[in-house]
């Protein structure tokens with residue numbers, strides 16, 4: 903389902919091709935894939951909104 907997203911992108915944005923990162927759902931503890939161009943995603947198991955906690959720490 904998510905792979906379609908990168909194919910829809912125009913060639914000019916190929917430099918920042920999205921990639922998945924696995925985060926842990928704080929609600930149920932399951933691994934959730936969140937893409938680099940998403941700020942949040944929903945846990946497939948419990949539907950909890952999981953936010954990306956990447957190295958965007960100051």
Ligand SMILES: [Zn+2]
Pocket residue numbers: 927928929930931932945946947948949950
């Ligand atoms: Zn969950």
